[in-house]
Amino acid sequence: MKLNTIMISMFLSGCLLAGTTPFYAQVRNNKGLKKGVNLAVNITNKKKEPPRTYVNLGLISNYPCLNGVGLNVISSITHYHSQGFQVAGITNVTGLNATGFQFSGIANVTGKNTKGIAIAGLMNVNGNSMSGLGISALGNVAGLNENGISISGLINIAGRNSSGVNIAGLANITRRTQEGLIIGGLMNVAGETMNGIQLTSLLNVAGTKNNGVQLAGLGNIAVENRGLQLGIANYGEQNKGLQAGIANVSSQTSKGLQLGIVNISQDSAAHQIGCVNINPMTRVQMIVSSGNLNKINVAVRFKNRHTYTELGGGAFYLNTDYKLSASAFYRGGVYCSLLPRLELSADAGFYHIETLDNKHEGLPARLYALQPRINLEYRMGRKIGIFASGGYSWTRQYGHSRMFDHKATFEAGIVLF
Incomplete structure (x- = not known):
C-alpha cells in the first residue's frame, strides 16, 4: 500500500x-x-x-x-x-x-x-x-x-x-x-x-x-x-x-x-x-424397482423422442454369502412403441458399488458392474406404468481384469409420471 x-x-x-x-x-x-x-x-x-x-x-x-x-x-x-x-x-x-x-x-x-x-x-x-x-x-x-x-x-x-x-x-x-x-x-x-x-x-x-x-x-x-x-x-x-x-x-x-x-x-x-x-419434449419420470441383483432401486428417467437416460441408486445384492451393498447407476437406451400402451426398449447401465460392511469380509471396498438389458413397459394410465427387464451383469473390481461375478439379471417395477 x-x-x-x-x-x-x-x-x-x-x-x-x-x-x-x-x-x-x-x-x-x-x-x-x-x-x-x-x-x-x-x-x-x-x-x-x-x-x-x-x-x-x-x-x-x-x-x-x-x-x-x-x-x-x-x-x-x-x-x-x-x-x-x-x-x-x-x-x-x-x-x-x-x-x-x-x-x-x-x-x-x-x-x-x-x-x-x-x-x-x-x-x-x-x-x-x-x-x-x-x-x-x-x-x-x-x-x-x-x-x-x-x-x-x-x-x-x-x-x-x-x-x-x-x-x-x-x-x-x-x-x-x-x-x-x-x-x-x-x-x-x-x-x-x-x-x-x-x-x-x-x-x-x-x-x-x-x-x-x-x-x-x-x-x-x-x-x-x-x-x-x-x-x-x-x-x-x-x-x-x-x-x-x-x-x-x-x-x-x-x-x-x-x-x-x-x-x-x-x-x-x-x-x-x-x-x-x-428439452421441451423431455418427460421426467420416477422409477421404483427390484430384482435379483438390484434389490431396491429408485431412479429418475429423462425420456426423449426415441432415447432415454436414467440416474439412480439403491441396494446391490452380490450373493447369499454377503450383506447388501449400496450402488449408484447410470443407464442409456432407446425405445419404440409396439402397441399404443406397450413399449420395447434396450439399454446398457454402469453401476458403481460400495460394498460397505462386506469389505471387512475380504471383499474389495468398491466394485463396478456393466449390465445390458431388454425391457417391456406397459402404460396402465397417463402417469403410471409397469415394466419387466431381463439382461446380464458382469461385476469386476476397479483396476483388475479378474471377473468378480457374472450372472443373468431380471428386474421389475413401476414407472410414475
Missing part, C-alpha cells in the same frame, strides 16, 4: 511540475496542450508551425512537437505530436498523436493515437487508438481501438474494438468487437461480437455473438453462440455452434450441438449428446 502511494504521488507531482495533467490529453479542437514549465535543453526548428524539436534533454520538458529524441528525468510534455524516441522517469504526455517509441516509469498518455511501442511502469492511456505494442504493469486503455499487442499486469480496455493479441493478468474488456487472441487471467468481455479466441481461467463473455472459440476454466456466456464454447458451464440464448462442457444451456433456439454431462435447451429440435438431455 505504501509503495502504491509513493508511485501515485510521484506521478501527480510530475504532472504538476510539467504544468499540465493527463486529463488535458483530451484535446479540444486540435489546439494541443497548455504551455508549462520547461527545464530542458532543446534543439528546435522554430521556422515551422508548430515548431519542431529534434533533440530534447532535461528535467521537465514542455514544448510543441517532438521529431527525434526526448530524454527527461521527470516528464516530457508535447503539445501536438511526438515522433521518434521519448523517455521520461515519470510521464510522457502527447496532446495529439505519438509515433515511435515511448517509455516512462509510470504512464504514457496520448490525446489521440499511438503508433509504435509504448512501455509504462503503470499505464498506457490513449484517447483514440493504440496500434503496435503496449506493455504496462497495470493497464492499457484505448478510447476507441486497440490494434496489435497489448500486455498488462491487470487490465486491457478498448472503448470500441480490439484486434491482435491482448494479454492481461486480470481482464480484457472491449466495448464492441474482439478479434484475434484474447488471454485474461480471470475474465474476457466483448460487449458485442467475438471473432477470435477468448482464453481465461474464469469467465468469457460475448454480449451479442460468439463467432470464434471461447475457452474457460469455469464458464462461457454468449447471447448467440455460432462457434465453440468449451468450459465447465456454457450458456447461450441461441446455440448455433458447439457447446462442450459439464453443463450446457440454451434458453432459445438450438440448431447446434450440445455435448456434455447435462444438456438443457428450450428448443425441442436441439441436438444433444450427454448423460442427461433436457
Whole structure:
C-alpha cells in the first residue's frame, strides 16, 4: 500500500511540475496542450508551425512537437505530436498523436493515437487508438481501438474494438468487437461480437455473438453462440455452434450441438449428446424397482423422442454369502412403441458399488458392474406404468481384469409420471 502511494504521488507531482495533467490529453479542437514549465535543453526548428524539436534533454520538458529524441528525468510534455524516441522517469504526455517509441516509469498518455511501442511502469492511456505494442504493469486503455499487442499486469480496455493479441493478468474488456487472441487471467468481455479466441481461467463473455472459440476454466456466456464454447458451464440464448462442457444451456433456439454431462435447451429440435438431455419434449419420470441383483432401486428417467437416460441408486445384492451393498447407476437406451400402451426398449447401465460392511469380509471396498438389458413397459394410465427387464451383469473390481461375478439379471417395477 505504501509503495502504491509513493508511485501515485510521484506521478501527480510530475504532472504538476510539467504544468499540465493527463486529463488535458483530451484535446479540444486540435489546439494541443497548455504551455508549462520547461527545464530542458532543446534543439528546435522554430521556422515551422508548430515548431519542431529534434533533440530534447532535461528535467521537465514542455514544448510543441517532438521529431527525434526526448530524454527527461521527470516528464516530457508535447503539445501536438511526438515522433521518434521519448523517455521520461515519470510521464510522457502527447496532446495529439505519438509515433515511435515511448517509455516512462509510470504512464504514457496520448490525446489521440499511438503508433509504435509504448512501455509504462503503470499505464498506457490513449484517447483514440493504440496500434503496435503496449506493455504496462497495470493497464492499457484505448478510447476507441486497440490494434496489435497489448500486455498488462491487470487490465486491457478498448472503448470500441480490439484486434491482435491482448494479454492481461486480470481482464480484457472491449466495448464492441474482439478479434484475434484474447488471454485474461480471470475474465474476457466483448460487449458485442467475438471473432477470435477468448482464453481465461474464469469467465468469457460475448454480449451479442460468439463467432470464434471461447475457452474457460469455469464458464462461457454468449447471447448467440455460432462457434465453440468449451468450459465447465456454457450458456447461450441461441446455440448455433458447439457447446462442450459439464453443463450446457440454451434458453432459445438450438440448431447446434450440445455435448456434455447435462444438456438443457428450450428448443425441442436441439441436438444433444450427454448423460442427461433436457428439452421441451423431455418427460421426467420416477422409477421404483427390484430384482435379483438390484434389490431396491429408485431412479429418475429423462425420456426423449426415441432415447432415454436414467440416474439412480439403491441396494446391490452380490450373493447369499454377503450383506447388501449400496450402488449408484447410470443407464442409456432407446425405445419404440409396439402397441399404443406397450413399449420395447434396450439399454446398457454402469453401476458403481460400495460394498460397505462386506469389505471387512475380504471383499474389495468398491466394485463396478456393466449390465445390458431388454425391457417391456406397459402404460396402465397417463402417469403410471409397469415394466419387466431381463439382461446380464458382469461385476469386476476397479483396476483388475479378474471377473468378480457374472450372472443373468431380471428386474421389475413401476414407472410414475
